[in-house]
Every structure is written in structure tokens, then in C-alpha cells.
Amino acid sequence: MALTISGYDTDPRELFEIPEVCNWARSVFEHVPTLYYFLTVDSQWRFVGWLCGPIHKSEIESTAFQDRFDEQRMSCIVRSIVHGEEMLVLQGADRHLIDDIRNYDVKRTKLSMEIPESPFFSVGRPASSGTPS
DSSP, X not given: OOOOOOSOTTOOSOXXXXXXXXXXXXXXXXXXXXXXXXXXXXXHHHHHHXXXXXXXXXXXXXXXXXXXXXXXXXXXXXXXXXXXXXXXXXXTOOHHHHHHHHHHHHHHHHHHHTOOOOTTOXXXXXXXXXXXX
């Protein structure tokens, strides 16, 4: 699922600099903790950036922000897996199915952590075409 936000086209700030966008992202994640699991990779990066904001563009390359971003990303992954399992249990899913999904999620999480492709950073990571908007 791709996640976009409209209504800020004339605002010169990036979405991660806008408090209303960041507050919205935190509210959505609080109420729908499995959302991250269903987002496209680009939307996952944007969403985590919004969860870490609001921040100024100048902070993006700082080690402190990169650490906070990575910590928030792991939190999103873990919460999605945990709450996803809870939803499956509530729907009466077979325990073997849940175990298979968990094993797949663990492999996917390890793989995604080995691929540091964030559009937010360029220091020590692959360069990107710019910050998401």
C-alpha cells in the first residue's frame, strides 16, 4: 500500500518538518500498529521519517537522527509482527500458520535490516535522489 499526504503542496517544508503530519503519523501508528507491514518500501521510509519528526532538514544527516530513525524502524517492524499475530489469533488462525508467518517475518526483517536504503540519509549509505516529499 502506498501512503501519500496531500494538502501541503504549497508549503515549502518537507512533510517530516510539518508537526501536523508527524502527529498524524503517530496517531495512525498508535491505532493501526500493523500499518507498517502493509506499506510499500518507499512509504515505509516516509512513514518512519514522519514518526521521527518534526525535524529540520539539517538534522537528517546527523548520527543522532539516523540512530533514532533506525530505532523507530525496528519498533515499527516488531509492532507490526506482534499485533499482526494478535489479529490472526483473534480471527481463529491455526497456530502452525502463525508460526510460519512469524518465521517468514523474521527472515524478512533480517533481510531488510541488511539493506540500508533510506531516502533520508546519504552519509554511510547509498545516495538517493533526495528526501521524500
